[in-house]
Amino acid sequence: MKPYQCELATLLAESGALFFRDGLTLKDGRPTPYFINFGLFRTGRLSAELGRIMADYLVDLGLHEKFDVLVGPSYKGSALAVATASSLWLKYHVDRSFDYDRKETKNHGESSYNSTRFVTGALTNNCRILIIDDVVTTMATKFDLLTGLTLEATARGQNYYPTGVILFLDREQTTAVYDRQNQPVLGKKGQNAILNFTTTTGLSVNSVLGIHETINFLLTKKIPVRQNDKFEPLTGNTVASFHEYLNIYGVN
Numbered sequence: 001m002k003p004y005q006c007e008l009a010t011l012l013a014e015s016g017a018l019f020f021r022d023g024l025t026l027k028d029g030r031p032t033p034y035f036i037n038f039g040l041f042r043t044g045r046l047s048a049e050l051g052r053i054m055a056d057y058l059v060d061l062g063l064h065e066k067f068d069v070l071v072g073p074s075y076k077g078s079a080l081a082v083a084t085a086s087s088l089w090l091k092y093h094v095d096r097s098f099d100y101d102r103k104e105t106k107n108h109g110e111s112s113y114n115s116t117r118f119v120t121g122a123l124t125n126n127c128r129i130l131i132i133d134d135v136v137t138t139m140a141t142k143f144d145l146l147t148g149l150t151l152e153a154t155a156r157g158q159n160y161y162p163t164g165v166i167l168f169l170d171r172e173q174t175t176a177v178y179d180r181q182n183q184p185v186l187g188k189k190g191q192n193a194i195l196n197f198t199t200t201t202g203l204s205v206n207s208v209l210g211i212h213e214t215i216n217f218l219l220t221k222k223i224p225v226r227q228n229d230k231f232e233p234l235t236g237n238t239v240a241s242f243h244e245y246l247n248i249y250g251v252n
Contacts, residue, residue: 004056009217019226028176029184033241038134051083067130069097073145077133097122125158131165139197170207173249
């Protein structure tokens with residue numbers, strides 16, 4: 001693992017953003033032994049360190065040269081876009097714009113003459129866009145953001161060129177399968193969400209970390225992780241429940 005990957009895994013544990021707890025449920029209705037909440041990166045230090053980690057990753061892969069505007073889907077992606085753009089400038093003197101969508105179209109103030117779905121006005125004709133977000137399960141948010149960008153470009157008579165998606169963490173799991181009553185079918189794998197996204201859109205998806213390497217690192221280094229609201233090194237039961245879960249719903 002690269003230093004910035006080790007730092008991200010450590011931050012996920014220390015902040016409590018990665019936690020294990022009995023009885024957790026994902027938004028899609030499936031049970032899960034763990035959860036990732038990037039909303040807990042809520043201090044100046046944690047936000048700055050997240051931004052620096054992503055800046056290191058982008059420069060390491062040369063991706064900083066392949067976009068003009070960093071766009072994060074509201075709400076958590078908004079803060080990540082700001083933190084990353086700030087760190088790119090502060091550490092590497094790479095100046096990139098950032099933007100994020102709003103939940104409703106604005107048609108007052110500077111948008112009185114031209115309503116907009118995006119906040120900062122950084123989107124310009126022929127700009128290259130890199131989408132940034134925290135974690136992926138279904139990629140639905142990323143599909144929605146692409147739709148919003150298409151609508152925005154059409155409304156403004158402009159062309160935008162998404163170049164890819166960048167994530168902090170990949171849960172490395174398939175999507176849910178639903179029955180006729182729209183209830184999740186437990187124990188059944190759905191689609192590989194990232195593979196489906198790349199096939200459908202032609203865009204690349206890169207992640208700083210995958211959940212497997214995150215857990216393996218924390219286990220090896222004996223770094224305390226929040227487990228049922230108690231911070232301690234990963235226990236055998238916790239690791240077993242994690243692997244059992246990924247064996248059922250994982251992409252591999």
